[in-house]
Amino acid sequence: MKTFAFFNMKGGVGKTTAAVNLAYLAAQEGYRTLLWDLDAQGAATFHFPVTPTVQLKAKNFHKEKERLDRLIKTTDYTNLDLIPSNFKIRHLDVALGNLKKGTKLLSQFIKKLVPRYDYAFFDCPASLSLLAQSVFRASDILIIPMIPTILSVQTYEQMQRYLARHYQQKPQLIGFFSMVDQRKTLHREIIAQQQAKEQVFCQATIPNRSEIEKMGQHRAPLPAFNPNSQATKEFRMLWTEIKRRSDDLTLT
């Protein structure tokens, strides 16, 4: 099983949108896929009409491992399961801090999932918190969506320095440009510069398109309700590239 965490310290960059769409595309290709919504906002969960039987609790998080089976919900889509979020997990950070070896817990959860899935996708909140540190330990690859602006590049460089200092082997990084406006010279320049400088950035990019925003209205992944749209094609190209790149990486 490979674990991908959709992460960026910056908010509103397209983490959830990519996690939902790429998890759907992986499942559609026949991979057994789990999407775990780790953000108390529950934006990824919102895209799937599921009713949780039990809710993941931040308090006593270490005990949740025992009832992991009951936390996992099947979705309307073949091969795609979901661990839904709920508002209470906003305390997960504090809970992890209070537990002995709290940041190792998520990795232990993940070990239990290995026989069941080919891919696990974490949708993460936008902060470099204890939860993020748990995610870094538990993930093979961080998928970093980035809007091509100067400040985003600066944030990316901060994250990169932090990760290089604290997490040498794992997780590895794959970045992609999100909400791209090709009419903007600055967007085009930043993409060209970063792709030339940093090997981790995908050639596939996701433009800013209004059809993507309709996911909230449909409460579904984009390829599920608009399979032939241009944006769906772009997400398919991104998934193909991420899959290829992740297959080429040596994961420890």
Ligand SMILES: Nc1ncnc2c1ncn2[C@@H]1O[C@H](COP(=O)(O)OP(=O)(O)OP(=O)(O)O)[C@@H](O)[C@H]1O
């Ligand atoms: N390529 C795109 N084109 C147009 N709108 C987009 C695109 N990607 C995402 N959006 C919209 O931008 C908003 C933020 O996207 P999303 O929720 O995926 O970001 P996020 O990084 O997960 O945010 P947060 O940090 O709050 O979790 C949403 O309303 C979404 O529909």
Ligand SMILES: [Mg+2]
């Ligand atoms: Mg999000």
